[in-house]
Structures are given as structure tokens and as C-alpha cells.
Amino acid sequence: MRRTILAFWPLVMIAALFAVLIYADEGLDPFVNLWFGATAVYAIGWGYFIWNAFRNDRVPRDQRSLWAALLLLGGPYVMPYYYWKYLR
Numbered sequence: 570m571r572r573t574i575l576a577f578w579p580l581v582m583i584a585a586l587f588a589v590l591i592y593a594d595e596g597l598d599p600f601v602n603l604w605f606g607a608t609a610v611y612a613i614g615w616g617y618f619i620w621n622a623f624r625n626d627r628v629p630r631d632q633r634s635l636w637a638a639l640l641l642l643g644g645p646y647v648m649p650y651y652y653w654k655y656l657r
Contacts, residue, residue, distance in 0.1 A: 579645030
């Protein structure tokens with residue numbers, strides 16, 4: 570379950586940003602703190618996915634570096650596909 574949350578975390582962050590910007594009437598100071606916290610959680614999840622690309626037995630040995638590079642460069646676009654294919 571936590572892997573699913575980490576894979577789709579960027580989409581949740583974008584949705585939260587739009588919701589707050591649309592419905593916020595006051596300052597965004599608490600939201601900015603929340604946003605930085607969410608970004609930290611995303612960065613930890615991103616690091617976990619890259620680490621998992623090298624340690625997961627489901628990923629073929631000759632494709633581990635490729636997946637790590639794709640996850641590093643493609644981040645939020647590649648993470649759901651990697652989750653669907655190798656972590657689920």
C-alpha cells in the first residue's frame with residue numbers, strides 16, 4: 570500500500586496545490602509548510618524507488634541501470650509504471 574502512495578504522490582501534491590490556490594482566501598503560509606513536507610516525503614519515496622530498481626529481483630539484471638536512470642530522470646511520470654510492473 571505504501572508503495573502505491575509513493576508512486577502517485579506527485580499527482581496528489583498537484584491536486585492539493587490547485588485546490589488550495591482555488592479555495593484559499595487567506596495567506597498560504599501553513600500551506601507552504603505543508604507543501605515542503607509533502608515534497609520531502611516525495612523525495613524519500615523517489616529515492617526508495619531508485620534504490621528498489623537495483624535490489625528488486627523482478628527487475629531483470631540487465632535493465633536495472635536503465636530503470637534507475639528512467640526513475641531519476643522521469644520521476645513522477647515513470648514511478649506509476651514501475652510500480653505497476655515491478656512492485657505490485
